[in-house]
Amino acid sequence: MPSYTADYLYPIxxxxxxxxxxxxxxxxxxxxxxxxxxxxxxxxxxxxxxxxGLLIPGFVNAHCHLELSHLSxxxxxxxxxxxxxxxxxxxxxxxxxxxxxAIREQxxxxxxxxxxxxxxICNKADTAEVKRESPIHYYSFVEMFDFLQPDRARAxxxxxxxxxxxxxxxxSAVPHAPYTVSDAxxxxxxxxxxxxxSVSIHNQETEAEDELFLTGxxxxxxxxxxxxxxxxxxxxxxxxxxxxxxxxMDPRKRTLFVHNTLTRPxxxxxxxxxxxxxxxxxxxxxxxxxxxxxxxxxDRFLDAGARVCIGTDSLTSNWQLSVLEEMRxxxxxxxxxxxxxxxxxATLNGAEALQFDGELGSLEVGKxxxxxxxxxxxxxxxxxxxxxxxxxxxxLV
Numbered sequence: 209m210p211s212y213t214a215d216y217l218y219p220i221x222x223x224x225x226x227x228x229x230x231x232x233x234x235x236x237x238x239x240x241x242x243x244x245x246x247x248x249x250x251x252x253x254x255x256x257x258x259x260x261g262l263l264i265p266g267f268v269n270a271h272c273h274l275e276l277s278h279l280s281x282x283x284x285x286x287x288x289x290x291x292x293x294x295x296x297x298x299x300x301x302x303x304x305x306x307x308x309x310a311i312r313e314q315x316x317x318x319x320x321x322x323x324x325x326x327x328x329i330c331n332k333a334d335t336a337e338v339k340r341e342s343p344i345h346y347y348s349f350v351e352m353f354d355f356l357q358p359d360r361a362r363a364x365x366x367x368x369x370x371x372x373x374x375x376x377x378x379x380s381a382v383p384h385a386p387y388t389v390s391d392a393x394x395x396x397x398x399x400x401x402x403x404x405x406s407v408s409i410h411n412q413e414t415e416a417e418d419e420l421f422l423t424g425x426x427x428x429x430x431x432x433x434x435x436x437x438x439x440x441x442x443x444x445x446x447x448x449x450x451x452x453x454x455x456x457m458d459p460r461k462r463t464l465f466v467h468n469t470l471t472r473p474x475x476x477x478x479x480x481x482x483x484x485x486x487x488x489x490x491x492x493x494x495x496x497x498x499x500x501x502x503x504x505x506x507d508r509f510l511d512a513g514a515r516v517c518i519g520t521d522s523l524t525s526n527w528q529l530s531v532l533e534e535m536r537x538x539x540x541x542x543x544x545x546x547x548x549x550x551x552x553x554a555t556l557n558g559a560e561a562l563q564f565d566g567e568l569g570s571l572e573v574g575k576x577x578x579x580x581x582x583x584x585x586x587x588x589x590x591x592x593x594x595x596x597x598x599x600x601x602x603x604l605v
């Protein structure tokens with residue numbers, strides 16, 4: 209059976225092990241995790257393969273839009289969210305063969321770059337075939353919206369039914385964002401999820417979003433007018449948008465709030481109290497910089513003990529689909545985030561959010577989480593390593 213060792217092995221669910229050894233069977237399932245410094249240690253029969261750096265499980269990309277991979281470089285950086293959304297809607301229609309080729313290539317690159325699982329947003333069926341063939345574990349979030357037009361709710365719901373039917377399990381129906389889902393559409397979405405699904409929603413990515421729900425004003429009325437819609441029937445609740453969503457989503461579902469650029473401590477507490485089966489906070493730092501040139505305050509989530517995950521968003525709003533690059537950005541701009549926490553955000557938290565943690569996310573006996581070599585880190589202390597410019601990841605299993 210193959211085995212590997214490195215300077216440190218990070219099981220994620222437990223403390224790092226100096227010179228730790230992981231033993232796998234021929235299918236990649238872990239049969240043993242060994243600590244050479246532990247009493248009674250017995251070395252594997254065959255000497256393990258030694259690599260530089262760290263051994264970690266495969267990454268989990270908790271938020272991606274794989275179907276938008278053909279839009280790489282089409283939307284300019286720094287445009288802010290609403291002009292960016294216009295680009296997504298108006299630029300995405302290209303020949304199907306171009307869309308299919310981009311999806312396949314990015315699926316290949318994500319696997320190559322150490323991504324073991326993906327929480328994928330989809331509005332169409334374009335990604336379904338690739339997901340069935342890929343070594344990556346996909347959780348499909350079939351996203352629905354009606355631009356806050358309750359009279360369009362049923363027609364919008366029906367429009368997304370083919371995409372929902374085409375996507376392989378596991379999957380769920382989800383609202384796009386508070387500013388695009390009417391009160392009439394939420395119950396239709398909730399009713400489609402009859403089991404213990406995970407669900408997601410885009411949350412507080414721009415100041416205009418909270419302004420809409422606080423006052424009814426701001427940039428959104430003109431944005432909707434551009435799509436032939438109006439907000440004549442919308443009444444601003446006078447609260448930030450996340451509270452509006454909490455009142456309409458199902459607290460029994462494991463819920464992923466995505467982006468959270470403007471989320472404040474009191475909103476984190478409110479959501480954590482609301483969720484009955486776990487709340488997870490997905491950050492996509494490079495996308496936040498690409499669109500609005502700002503990042504969430506990660507200290508707020510650390511102080512709350514919140515479960516943070518890492519996503520890449522789409523190639524419309526990113527330069528690549530790489531969890532390592534997201535970690536590098538966090539380390540660069542908010543370097544106080546502890547390295548062990550950052551690793552957990554990139555692996556086990558995402559696996560838990562997508563309910564893949566029985567198989568993925570940590571180096572534990574019985575799991576098949578993939579195995580990565582992470583090297584080129586700055587520092588020598590396993591608690592304070594930093595992902596700098598030279599860090600790189602390689603897939604071993």
